[in-house]
Amino acid sequence: MNTRFGAAAGPFLIWVVAMVLILVAWQLLVWATGLPPYVIPPPALAFSTLLDNWPRLSVLTGQTLYETAIGYLLGAVIGFLLALAMGQIRVVQRLVMPALIISQAVPIVAIAAPLVIIFGFGITPKLIIVAWIVFFPVVVNVLDGLASVDRDMLNLARLMGGGSLRTFAIVKLPACIGPLFSGLKIGATYAVTGAVIGEWTASSKQGLGTYLLTANAQMNTAGVYAAMLLLTVIGVGSFLLVFGLEVLMTPWRSRSTAPAWAQWKPSQPAS
Amino acid sequence: MTYTKLLSATAGLLALATAFGAVPASAADLTTVRFVYDWPSADFELIPTLVGQQKGFYEAEGIKVDVIFPPDSQTTARLLAVGQAEIGFEATTDVVFGAAQGIPITSVGLYTKSNNWGLFGRPDEPLSLDNLKGKSIAIYTDSWTKAMMPFVLKAAKLTEDDVKLIIAQDSDTNLLLAGKIDIATNTENYLVPQVQETLKKDPTALVGKAAGAPDVPVWTYTASTDYLAAHGDVAKKWMRATIKATEWAAEHPEEAAEMFTKAYPEGGSLAYNVSGWKLTAALMKGDSGYMMQEDKNWLPIAQALKDTDQIKEVLPGSKYYTNELLK
Structure with missing residues (x-):
């Protein structure tokens, strides 16, 4: 029991240590540069500003989190399905890939304004921007996963009479789960940036992105950093959530034996 | 000509040129003033500064103005406060916020006098x-x-x-x-x-x-109080030259806008700049003359920000502006 707790607590503790180190580095930077709080506030001031404004910031965090989560799911699902289609049908891959690469080469801020003009000030343009950022790493990683399926496994499946659909479900799909999570983790950290860009362009509802601008306009640097802390929490939290899902869904990547609950034990024959 | 002779000749020519002042000694003698704009790109409100540069008003005062474009529209005051620039251009509300946040900047001269x-x-x-x-x-x-x-x-x-x-x-x-x-x-x-x-x-x-808005100024020139305490004489020279440049640009709007359009082609078409600059220039002099400021210019802005819970208190006018550079 203690060992299992220790194994689970290990990565968490490492994260806590990493966070503390970042805060220490931040404080040291403030001390070393001697810059005033209106340029770089010390961590304590940023945290106290966050707490003082929590009633307002919690509402804004909810809005940004909502945009991030929905846009992320949208991008992940579209990316995964697109990658599957591209992996299965070569013509689709050849046709779509250049467009995908071009789509990522265009700065997202450049398309944000036209999106608002086309779709208005509601949540739609924000979701599109978040999905736009998320779907590409998912597509690329899943495609890589599909391309690296063991040829021998495919041949074996065919020899054993597996049709293309069954081969896909039993051999190809499991092979791309690992790369899928790699794409999902990258997307999880970037998604919140997409939500902020969406809010910055034009919005009928305020979120952390618009708060950040307002605080900056008021030269409330501590407020800017408080919003940045919350955005960081969303980004890191999203990553950890996907990481947790990955550990749960791909147990073979982190352990060599199945967990006890999943182990099949044949019933003892009656003597 | 051998290599040695060529070197000797070059050195001789340089010595001669320096002796007769052909090398622009004035360029070395000019004091550089870094002017940080309020926006990440140039637009026609930069015309007085450009005119000051191109018509020699700054040089005549012994200064050289380098224009800096900030990373966003809210960084100007902080760049001044940490000594990354000497003179700034920004919205009057920035000065009030700066005072509320303890940023050591002050308005040194109003750019426009009324609310457009x-x-x-x-x-x-x-x-x-x-x-x-x-x-x-x-x-x-x-x-x-x-x-x-x-x-x-x-x-x-x-x-x-x-x-x-x-x-x-x-x-x-x-x-x-x-x-x-x-x-x-x-x-x-x-x-x-x-x-x-x-x-x-x-x-x-x-x-x-x-x-329904109060008639208060929108833009102003700013400087850090530390810089003014240490280099007030340079700031006064900048002020004199800028007022001359503004007067010239207001009297020659087409010419000034054309000068700007050539220097900053990305800042809009000539027609746009002429129109924009004429509308701007009409707001600059007011009843009290270029740059001059009073409590009635500042306290209503501070009160408006207090009434909208953006600042906690309205400070005395002297915390927002000074007319020292105009004396």
Whole structure:
């Protein structure tokens, strides 16, 4: 029991240590540069500003989190399905890939304004921007996963009479789960940036992105950093959530034996 | 000619040129003043500075002005405070916020004297405080808009819930022209030329007092108090030259705008710059002359920010401005 707790607590503790180190580095930077709080506030001031404004910031965090989560799911699902289609049908891959690469080469801020003009000030343009950022790493990683399926496994499946659909479900799909999570983790950290860009362009509802601008306009640097802390929490939290899902869904990547609950034990024959 | 002879000849020519002052000694003697603008790119409000540079007004005072464009529209005060620039140009609300946050900057001379901010509608679409209810109005996240909107809503006898406020980060003119909003909030000198250029018509407008807003200045020149204490003499030279340049540019608007358009072609067409600069220049002198400022210019702005809970208290006028450089 203690060992299992220790194994689970290990990565968490490492994260806590990493966070503390970042805060220490931040404080040291403030001390070393001697810059005033209106340029770089010390961590304590940023945290106290966050707490003082929590009633307002919690509402804004909810809005940004909502945009991030929905846009992320949208991008992940579209990316995964697109990658599957591209992996299965070569013509689709050849046709779509250049467009995908071009789509990522265009700065997202450049398309944000036209999106608002086309779709208005509601949540739609924000979701599109978040999905736009998320779907590409998912597509690329899943495609890589599909391309690296063991040829021998495919041949074996065919020899054993597996049709293309069954081969896909039993051999190809499991092979791309690992790369899928790699794409999902990258997307999880970037998604919140997409939500902020969406809010910055034009919005009928305020979120952390618009708060950040307002605080900056008021030269409330501590407020800017408080919003940045919350955005960081969303980004890191999203990553950890996907990481947790990955550990749960791909147990073979982190352990060599199945967990006890999943182990099949044949019933003892009656003597 | 051998290599040695060539070297000797070159050295001789250089010595001769230096002796007779052909090498521009003045360039080395000039004191550099870094002027940080209020916006990440150039526009026609930079005309006085450019005229000062190109017509030699700064050089005549023994200074050389380097223009710096900040990373965003809210960084100017902080760049001044940490000594990354000497003179700044920014919205008057920035000075009030700076004072509230303890940033050691002060206004050294008003750029414009009256409020040309307001509400703008598409050409031929009626716009009045009586028909604002239910309209979608684009607002910026800047402090100026936040300070002015309550005045508009109060004059229209409305609350924020009676209108649909759209938060815009970039230009709201495009949203207005695309029919995505009913009303844009902006300053007249920027929005009107853009609409004129695009539609060849004037937008409908409620500007300044007509929009219910107080008649307060929008832009000002600033400096850090530390810099003024240490280099007030240089700042005074900058001020003298800038006033001369402003007077010249106001008297020769077409020529000044043409000069700007050539120097900053990305800053808009000549027609846009002429129109924008003429609208700007008309606001600059006021009753008290260029740059001069008084409590009545500043205290209403601070009060407006206090009334909208953006600052905690209104400070004495001396905390916001000084006329020392004009003496």
